[in-house]
Structures are given as C-alpha cells and as structure tokens.
Amino acid sequence: MTAPVPGSAGYDTHASLLAQRYEALRFEDVHRHVLHLIPPQPCMAADIGAGSGRDAAALAARGHTVVAVEPTAALRAEGQRLHAGMPIEWTDDSLPALNRLREAARRFDLMLLSAVWMHLDEGERAEGMASLAELLAPGGVAILSLRHGPVPEGRRMFDVSAEETLVLGGRHGLQPCHRGTRQDMMGRPDVHWSLVGLRKPQ
Numbered sequence: 001m002t003a004p005v006p007g008s009a010g011y012d013t014h015a016s017l018l019a020q021r022y023e024a025l026r027f028e029d030v031h032r033h034v035l036h037l038i039p040p041q042p043c044m045a046a047d048i049g050a051g052s053g054r055d056a057a058a059l060a061a062r063g064h065t066v067v068a069v070e071p072t073a074a075l076r077a078e079g080q081r082l083h084a085g086m087p088i089e090w091t092d093d094s095l096p097a098l099n100r101l102r103e104a105a106r107r108f109d110l111m112l113l114s115a116v117w118m119h120l121d122e123g124e125r126a127e128g129m130a131s132l133a134e135l136l137a138p139g140g141v142a143i144l145s146l147r148h149g150p151v152p153e154g155r156r157m158f159d160v161s162a163e164e165t166l167v168l169g170g171r172h173g174l175q176p177c178h179r180g181t182r183q184d185m186m187g188r189p190d191v192h193w194s195l196v197g198l199r200k201p202q
C-alpha cells in the first residue's frame with residue numbers, strides 16, 4: 001500500500017464539489033497581487049497542488065508550458081476532464097519530496113503553490129523548500145499562498161507565517177521578492193491569506 005500524501009487528507013471526498021468551488025474563481029482575481037511575478041514570455045511553469053487545474057489552465061492559456069502536480073486522484077481526474085482541451089501535463093506527485101519532478105531533473109521558471117504549503121508540517125516544509133530550491137531554474141520564482149483561519153473538518157493544516165516561509169527560503173538560497181496579504185476569495189470572514197514570492201538568483 002502506498003503511504004498517504006502529507007496534507008492531502010479530506011480532498012478525495014467531494015472532489016467534484018471542491019472543483020466547482022475552485023473553478024468559480026478567476027485566476028486573475030485570486031492572484032492579482034502577484035501577477036507581476038509571472039513571466040510575460042512563455043516559460044516552464046509548475047502548479048503544485050493544482051486541484052481542479054484552474055491556475056494550470058490559465059497559465060497554459062498565457063502560453064506557458066505547464067505541469068500540474070496533483071496527488072489527489074479524484075481532483076486530478078476532475079482537472080483532466082474540465083481542462084481536457086488545454087495542453088497541461090498532469091502528474092501524480094507530492095510535496096515535500098516531489099520525487100517525480102526531481103527524478104526527471106525538471107526545472108521551472110515559475111512554481112505556483114496556491115493554498116497548498118500550509119498542509120505541510122514543519123519537517124515537511126523544510127524538506128519541501130529544499131525541493132523547490134532544486135526545481136527552480138536560475139531566476140525562477142515560487143509563489144506561495146498561505147491560509148490563516150479555522151481548519152475545515154477532516155483537513156490537516158497548520159498556521160504557517162509568511163516570515164517563516166521567507167526565512168526558510170533564505171536558508172535554501174531563495175530571495176524574497178514579494179510579501180503581502182489578501183482577503184479570502186470565497187468570502188469567508190474568518191479566513192485570510194499571506195502571499196510570499198521567492199526568487200532563485202541567476
């Protein structure tokens with residue numbers, strides 16, 4: 001039996017409902033504070049914890065070559081169905097090790113981790129940051145959003161600060177290029193988000 005993926009608890013039930021919720025949001029709205037970090041020219045992009053593929057599809061539509069990493073089979077299937085027309089490479093891989101991407105020696109100019117990082121515990125975040133630093137191409141950017149608020153039933157989540165994430169990135173040679181906050185896009189009054197950008201030097 002394969003080991004459960006850290007942080008993915010609760011996503012395999014109601015995958016279709018979750019996908020509907022994620023797809024009701026627009027990439028340009030969710031990521032409006034960090035759009036300036038997305039390379040304007042076609043690049044290699046990875047959407048880690050891609051969920052329904054909303055962001056992967058938007059990045060592909062912008063001309064980027066996109067790998068969507070999603071460990072939850074039911075969500076991956078939703079994403080593949082909903083965005084069947086888009087040139088997205090779907091992969092069953094997971095943080096912290098991202099073994100498939102690392103074994104294939106992939107390198108990315110953009111790594112998006114939207115609403116994923118806070119699913120990892122402290123040790124997993126340390127290992128996960130090492131994976132991101134390895135997978136980023138020189139000059140590449142990782143964008144992470146971190147959820148703050150009550151943990152939904154059945155999920156595994158930690159309150160992870162932007163500060164911790166920036167310090168951890170620094171330990172792996174990644175430089176801060178963005179730090180901000182935003183309200184919850186689903187209108188939950190008790191939830192808010194931190195945004196972090198980390199760049200690998202050229």
Ligand SMILES: C[S@@+](CC[C@H](N)C(=O)[O-])C[C@H]1O[C@@H](n2cnc3c(N)ncnc32)[C@H](O)[C@@H]1O
Nearest residue numbers: 006007008011022049050051072094095114115
């Ligand atoms: C809140 S959803 C966000 C989905 C999408 N990124 C978005 O912003 O709409 C969190 C996603 O992270 C995935 N996930 C959870 N643990 C993960 C891990 N260890 N590695 C990669 N993805 C993970 C879940 O399966 C789920 O699709």
